[in-house]
Amino acid sequence: MTEYHRLVGRYVPVPARGSVRVMTTQVRPRTFGDPDVLEVREVAEPEPGDGQVRVAVHAIDVNPWDVTSYSGRAGTDPTLLDGLGSGVSGTVSAVGPGVEAYEPGDPVTTRRVDGSSYASDVLVAEADLLPMPAGTSYETTAALFxxxxxxxxxxxxxxxxxxxxxxxxxxxxxxxxxxxxxxxxxxxxxxxxxxxxxxxxxxxxxxxxxxxxxxxxxxxxxxxxxxxxxxxxxxxxxxxxxxxxxxxxxxxxxxxxxxxxxxxxxxxxxxxxxxxxxxxxDVRAAAAPELLRLHALGRLRVEIRHAYPLVQAARAHRDLETGHGRGALVLIARPEHG
Ligand SMILES: NC(=O)c1ccc[n+]([C@@H]2O[C@H](COP(=O)([O-])OP(=O)(O)OC[C@H]3O[C@@H](n4cnc5c(N)ncnc54)[C@H](OP(=O)(O)O)[C@@H]3O)[C@@H](O)[C@H]2O)c1
Structure with a gap:
């Protein structure tokens, strides 16, 4: 167990099968309960399919629903444990067949990912991506949508x-x-x-x-x-x-x-x-480009209360559960992105 993973206390290694695989870090609830049920796992880096883009994630939005979904307060349908989160920002690391508007290295942001957003590498439908405007940050754009x-x-x-x-x-x-x-x-x-x-x-x-x-x-x-x-x-x-x-x-x-x-x-x-x-x-989807435009113009502020490392998602969720404070919480998957 590395120091990185010791921070959250639980690390479930995934055995490599066949040839060497590139791994990515994911946080997900292992069952219903309080934030202690969140575990950090290493899984195979996802490969983009038709029309999908893989994003190397820097910042991940955190919202009360993320906690509610696995708390049991919204029921115990097992699909509630499948995917946490919503928006992320980062850089394109690979594109799937048919993707034309993006290439590796592009800074991007999105209001939703295909699967869970609590991961250091995610897949996003090309249509859901927006280029990061100059002068904006990974943290604030992730928390916007x-x-x-x-x-x-x-x-x-x-x-x-x-x-x-x-x-x-x-x-x-x-x-x-x-x-x-x-x-x-x-x-x-x-x-x-x-x-x-x-x-x-x-x-x-x-x-x-x-x-x-x-x-x-x-x-x-x-x-x-x-x-x-x-x-x-x-x-x-x-x-x-x-x-x-x-x-x-x-x-x-x-x-x-x-x-x-x-x-x-x-x-x-x-x-x-x-x-x-x-x-x-429809209203929420249509709002995304305008929210980003207003934010880039400096007319819509995103206050970041605290940024936690992705592996400390449980701490972020306990912070959120206090119900007090100002602005948004985000998770950081790649501090080196700056
Ligand atoms: N249905 C939807 O689509 C949807 C979408 C987003 C959010 N939500 C829900 O909306 C709620 C807010 O979300 P959020 O992301 O803004 O949560 P949040 O950031 O955790 O909200 C915390 C804020 O609530 C304030 N607060 C606490 N008790 C209060 C009271 N009695 N009266 C007035 N303000 C009080 C706190 O102010 P002080 O620190 O000054 O006490 C703090 O600023 C959550 O319940 C969330 O689940 C629903």
Whole structure:
């Protein structure tokens, strides 16, 4: 066991079969449970098929769903253990038959990979790749798409327009950071909730900060005397649900990405994967190039709270499970990419 693998404590060697094979590092849950079930494995480097590109990964996006999927909280369908993650950034290391737009060495980013993204080498459909614009980083582009696509879906589903006031519950988190900024870019007035230590951060994103906790509805009324048109729930507390229902008259303009149960009960919108949720796959896919364009222009910031080595994915997941902090977490598969 190398020092690299000792960091996470579990290393499952894959015996070489036949001729010498190039191996790649992968992290996956061995069963359902807490982050201790994540194990580091060496597997054969994948070979790109028709229309696929192999990416030597530098940075990997980390999201709450990654933890939820193997926690048992989303059920115990064995396919939930098959693939963690979403976006990655890195460089092209090989292309399959029919791939024309990319060649080895190209810096690229993607919102999804074919299989699990928690790996140092992944396969991506050519159509899902985007070239990394000059001036962007592997870390920030990897963290852009799932959170930004979710935010774009929230704006689209609630038809938020310029001049309106939106309340963003959980504005300082990874997805909340995107929702606040896209709403500001759309010309809306943004009131966002967070703990007191994230107030300055929310101001820096263009929002009026309001601390969550008892009395939230009155504090929001104080910050928005003309009323609230739209509410985005990115935290899922009973408080967020109750305050949204109290302050927003039109149920179709309240959207949660967490509380599918409450949305069903009260008749407001639930977005994403869950009971009764609107998947919004087209909206989220279509948002990717625009998110990257805005980011490259410096108009959409991605705050990286911490970057963990890929083999420390369990630590990253424990960090995420605290439910507090600001911005995004990423994993680094190849520190030497810089
Ligand atoms: N359905 C979908 O498509 C979809 C997509 C993406 C995310 N999600 C869900 O959306 C949620 C947020 O995701 P994320 O990536 O933004 O998570 P995250 O980065 O872990 O969110 C943490 C943030 O939540 C804030 N927070 C904690 N308790 C709060 C409260 N009571 N009121 C307001 N804010 C509070 C924290 O602020 P403080 O540190 O200041 O306490 C922190 O900034 C997760 O539940 C995730 O599963 C769903």
């Amino acid at each position: 799932l959170k930004g696509g979710t935010a774009a879906h929230l704006l689209e589903a609630t038809a938020l327009t310029a001049g309106e006031t939106v309340l963003v519950h959980g504005g300082a988190g990874g997805a909340g950071t995107m929702a606040v900024q896209l709403a500001v870019l759309a010309g809306a007035r943004v009131i966002a909730t967070a703990g007191a230590r994230n107030a300055d951060y929310l101001i820096s994103l263009g929002a009026t900060p309001v601390t969550y906790g008892e009395g939230l509805a009155d504090r929001v009324r104080g910050a928005a005397p003309d009323g609230v048109d739209v509410a985005f729930d990115l935290v899922g507390t009973d408080e967020a649900v109750a305050v949204s229902l109290e302050l927003v008259a039109d149920l179709r303009r309240i959207a949660t990405v967490v509380r599918f149960d409450a949305a069903g009960e009260h008749g407001f919108r639930a977005l994403g994967y869950g009971p009764g949720g609107e998947l919004g796959s």
